[in-house]
Amino acid sequence: MADFTGIRPENVFRFFEEISKVPRGSGNTAGMTEYLENFCFTHNLDGGADDAGNVLLYKDATPGYEDAPTVILQAHVDMVCVKEQGSSHDFGKDAIELVLEGDVLRANGTTLGADDGIGVACILAILDDDTLAHPALECVFTVDEEIGMLGADVLDMEALEGRRLINLDSEDEGVLVAGCAGGIRVDSDIPIGRAVIRGMPVMVEISGLRGGHSGVSIHEARLNAIKALARYFRELDKVVAFSLCDISGGDKDNAIPVTAKSHFVVEEEDLDKVREFTQKFEARIKAEYTASDDAFRVILESGTPHKIPVMDPKSQDKVLNFLLLMPCGVAVLRDGQVMTSSNLGIVRTGVDRQTGIGHFVTTSLVRSVMKTQRDALADKICAHTEFLGGTALLKEEFEPWELTESSVLRETMQKVYKELYGKEMKVEVSHGGLECGVFARRIEGLDAVSIGPDIQNMHTAKETVSVSSVARTYDFLCKVLAELR
Numbered sequence: 351m352a353d354f355t356g357i358r359p360e361n362v363f364r365f366f367e368e369i370s371k372v373p374r375g376s377g378n379t380a381g382m383t384e385y386l387e388n389f390c391f392t393h394n395l396d397g398g399a400d401d402a403g404n405v406l407l408y409k410d411a412t413p414g415y416e417d418a419p420t421v422i423l424q425a426h427v428d429m430v431c432v433k434e435q436g437s438s439h440d441f442g443k444d445a446i447e448l449v450l451e452g453d454v455l456r457a458n459g460t461t462l463g464a465d466d467g468i469g470v471a472c473i474l475a476i477l478d479d480d481t482l483a484h485p486a487l488e489c490v491f492t493v494d495e496e497i498g499m500l501g502a503d504v505l506d507m508e509a510l511e512g513r514r515l516i517n518l519d520s521e522d523e524g525v526l527v528a529g530c531a532g533g534i535r536v537d538s539d540i541p542i543g544r545a546v547i548r549g550m551p552v553m554v555e556i557s558g559l560r561g562g563h564s565g566v567s568i569h570e571a572r573l574n575a576i577k578a579l580a581r582y583f584r585e586l587d588k589v590v591a592f593s594l595c596d597i598s599g600g601d602k603d604n605a606i607p608v609t610a611k612s613h614f615v616v617e618e619e620d621l622d623k624v625r626e627f628t629q630k631f632e633a634r635i636k637a638e639y640t641a642s643d644d645a646f647r648v649i650l651e652s653g654t655p656h657k658i659p660v661m662d663p664k665s666q667d668k669v670l671n672f673l674l675l676m677p678c679g680v681a682v683l684r685d686g687q688v689m690t691s692s693n694l695g696i697v698r699t700g701v702d703r704q705t706g707i708g709h710f711v712t713t714s715l716v717r718s719v720m721k722t723q724r725d726a727l728a729d730k731i732c733a734h735t736e737f738l739g740g741t742a743l744l745k746e747e748f749e750p751w752e753l754t755e756s757s758v759l760r761e762t763m764q765k766v767y768k769e770l771y772g773k774e775m776k777v778e779v780s781h782g783g784l785e786c787g788v789f790a791r792r793i794e795g796l797d798a799v800s801i802g803p804d805i806q807n808m809h810t811a812k813e814t815v816s817v818s819s820v821a822r823t824y825d826f827l828c829k830v831l832a833e834l835r
């Protein structure tokens with residue numbers, strides 16, 4: 351175990367060490383609920399757990415702060431469980447093994463859980479310290495943030511009196527997150543006609559892409575496997591004639607797809623041309639995307655000629671044009687920040703067994719920090735679908751947490767940050783999701799912000815946190831609370 355002797359803030363790391371012993375993967379957080387209930391008991395605090403396992407702890411205002419508006423401090427207790435290949439770690443029962451190397455704290459072959467264990471530990475350290483000055487505190491520890499903000503979604507907001515919320519789930523010191531994108535899913539369905547032809551069956555598969563979160567990584571222009579495959583066929587079309595059998599790719603609307611594949615049919619004598627084209631295509635794309643996707647690969651396999659069901663030529667054109675022209679990636683950028691984007695996440699083809707009609711279906715996730723821009727881009731995808739004779743359905747809509755014009759929390763934090771560290775605190779709107787959004791949507795007039803220390807490689811076994819950054823963030827947070835009279 352790491353030795354934290356002499357490392358400040360001592361209490362934050364003591365609590366982080368303690369909760370690192372409690373298994374707390376998303377969906378397995380009962381141990382944390384129990385730990386926090388026990389903390390509540392030993393610290394003589396009011397509060398307790400709800401049916402979902404969320405815990406709410408109250409602490410009174412310190413002398414002189416009785417009239418100051420209540421502050422909500424919030425962090426999520428669950429963590430993403432990822433381990434290195436070959437690691438025997440059992441997230442169901444083993445403690446996270448902490449490794450301290452200079453300023454870097456990491457785990458031994460697993461995610462560290464600094465996201466959001468450091469946020470939890472900071473709140474516990476504040477509750478534990480009777481020398482700090484602060485308004486009345488309502489401390490909210492939510493479960494299952496990482497699998498869809500399930501805890502925050504069912505939290506009883508009536509139990510909260512505070513209208514100022516500080517969320518501790520961000521990962522850039524010196525950045526204050528003051529809004530986040532909303533989203534909407536668009537499911538497109540285009541009927542396709544079928545035919546049967548005789549020819550050489552070929553399978554092509556795009557792989558080796560980097561992928562990533564469709565909110566957090568969309569500005570990095572990583573290659574989308576489905577888009578790459580559409581381009582492959584568009585360019586192949588200039589070399590040989592082919593007929594598509596099927597096309598599939600991606601498996602989550604909120605992840606940039608890393609693989610896509612298709613079966614198609616060519617004349618036997620054209621196979622060599624397809625091979626040659628494929629090699630050149632692979633080299634061309636690799637050269638274009640060396641910065642983001644240097645492991646890009648196109649795999650090609652062929653069989654023996656026989657009779658094969660394919661799309662009719664008109665349907666094939668529809669499918670390929672649809673994929674080629676579908677909006678995907680950053681749509682609106684302002685001052686270097688992504689306002690609106692979409693991700694073509696899933697593509698499938700299939701035949702309805704009852705009707706015998708072929709279907710080509712896709713799922714896109716549209717995100718925007720502005721509801722109206724989100725809806726306009728979703729509508730564009732609907733128009734694109736309808737133009738090709740298909741139908742589009744809008745699903746799983748969630749509203750953005752929009753940047754408010756003024757905010758006492760924001761102004762106080764910017765002032766305190768400058769006083770403490772002599773630099774301006776940056777205000778950003780995140781393109782990913784944050785629990786603040788759930789609170790802001792459900793509590794009228796809520797002033798919310800999100801901060802956190804420098805955390806790298808979240809959700810991977812290489813996750814690290816900077817120890818000195820935790821100290822600065824904690825000092826900053828305590829100073830902000832003292833300012834909120």
Ligand SMILES: [Zn+2]
Pocket residue numbers: 426465466495519
């Ligand atoms: Zn988190």
